[in-house]
Amino acid sequence: MRLQDKIYHSIREDFQLNSQMVISALKTVTARYKTTKEQLSQNPYRYQDDKGKWQYITKTLEWLRKPVNFRIPQCDLVRNRNYRLLSNGKISITTLEGTISVDFLAPPEWQTLLNEGWSLGTAKLIRQNKSWYLCVPMSKATEPCEKESVKNIVGIDRGLNFIVATADNSNKSFFYSGRAIQHKRHQFAKTRQKLQLKNTRKSRRRLLAISKRENRWMSDVNHCLAKALVNHYSADTLFVLEDLTGITFDEKILRETNQQRNDKRSWAFYQLEQFLKYKAEEVGSLVINVSAKYTSQRCPNCGIVDKAQRHHNDHEYRCTCGYRTNDDRVGALNLLELGRRFLAGDSKPKFVKTKTISIAD
Numbered sequence: 001m002r003l004q005d006k007i008y009h010s011i012r013e014d015f016q017l018n019s020q021m022v023i024s025a026l027k028t029v030t031a032r033y034k035t036t037k038e039q040l041s042q043n044p045y046r047y048q049d050d051k052g053k054w055q056y057i058t059k060t061l062e063w064l065r066k067p068v069n070f071r072i073p074q075c076d077l078v079r080n081r082n083y084r085l086l087s088n089g090k091i092s093i094t095t096l097e098g099t100i101s102v103d104f105l106a107p108p109e110w111q112t113l114l115n116e117g118w119s120l121g122t123a124k125l126i127r128q129n130k131s132w133y134l135c136v137p138m139s140k141a142t143e144p145c146e147k148e149s150v151k152n153i154v155g156i157d158r159g160l161n162f163i164v165a166t167a168d169n170s171n172k173s174f175f176y177s178g179r180a181i182q183h184k185r186h187q188f189a190k191t192r193q194k195l196q197l198k199n200t201r202k203s204r205r206r207l208l209a210i211s212k213r214e215n216r217w218m219s220d221v222n223h224c225l226a227k228a229l230v231n232h233y234s235a236d237t238l239f240v241l242e243d244l245t246g247i248t249f250d251e252k253i254l255r256e257t258n259q260q261r262n263d264k265r266s267w268a269f270y271q272l273e274q275f276l277k278y279k280a281e282e283v284g285s286l287v288i289n290v291s292a293k294y295t296s297q298r299c300p301n302c303g304i305v306d307k308a309q310r311h312h313n314d315h316e317y318r319c320t321c322g323y324r325t326n327d328d329r330v331g332a333l334n335l336l337e338l339g340r341r342f343l344a345g346d347s348k349p350k351f352v353k354t355k356t357i358s359i360a361d
């Protein structure tokens with residue numbers, strides 16, 4: 001608001017923009033600087049002092065050598081003020097040369113969502129690859145799912161062998177194999193690697209196109225997966241996921257891959273979580289995140305935490321209490337247990353390692 005007070009009028013005069021466009025520009029720029037500021041503070045400058053101790057200095061915006069750049073022309077459009085759906089199937093948009101009405105291409109589910117009562121929010125008009133895109137957020141109010149009305153609990157473990165493994169309170173498990181997905185990712189990675197070695201203008205362009213195609217494909221997989229999970233269980237289901245912040249996956253696999261691939265994998269898991277959250281909310285179910293600590297090492301039967309009981313070579317979890325199960329199920333079963341504790345009133349359920357007593361023979 002302070003910035004707006006200072007420069008609103010001069011921007012309007014200098015660039016001949018309408019008032020909405022000026023406000024949109026100010027909003028977009030301040031939002032980008034806020035993000036940049038946050039990112040800077042997350043990566044502090046560090047150095048070793050004469051005693052060899054690491055010193056950290058939080059970075060501020062002064063650390064930027066260049067101002068934040070905007071390469072894609074964009075503008076926010078407020079519904080029914082700057083853009084409007086017309087009864088003839090076109091869309092009207094306010095431009096610097098007055099209001100124009102244009103044809104548009106929409107994804108197939110667009111009309112269904114409109115019929116289901118989803119409302120349109122402030123859209124962003126962007127220009128990319130010589131085309132204009134209108135990104136329209138859609139929202140719908142839902143009844144929040146109350147803890148008291150939960151009928152099912154489902155623990156969902158995300159991993160590599162199985163993209164998701166689930167366990168529910170009727171003791172059923174589902175596995176969605178990750179092998180086909182891993183295979184396809186591997187192929188994408190191989191093509192990317194070849195193009196990277198070439199390093200020509202043309203190969204760089206193709207590299208970008210391939211990355212985008214991979215992202216679209218992964219998003220589609222996640223959409224289908226989230227949809228299948230939500231539809232399989234009725235409303236009033238509590239889905240329990242592990243909190244992935246700061247988590248690295250199976251260390252053995254990590255050593256063999258590089259950071260970039262791991263980032264991509266985390267991104268895919270994070271996206272699945274986002275999709276699951278909104279799809280679950282839509283039908284009146286709930287998704288919670290719980291601490292991932294010991295969820296892959298704890299015996300679901302007796303509660304002992306022991307990494308050695310998980311046998312990677314034959315994919316089995318074997319406990320001293322006699323309990324045995326497929327090792328991919330262990331995580332899901334433990335998440336299910338944390339879900340039960342959540343419903344029982346523990347707002348931040350997590351496992352702690354208890355001392356194991358070994359009995360000498």
Ligand SMILES: [Zn+2]
Binds near residue numbers: 304319
């Ligand atoms: Zn046990």
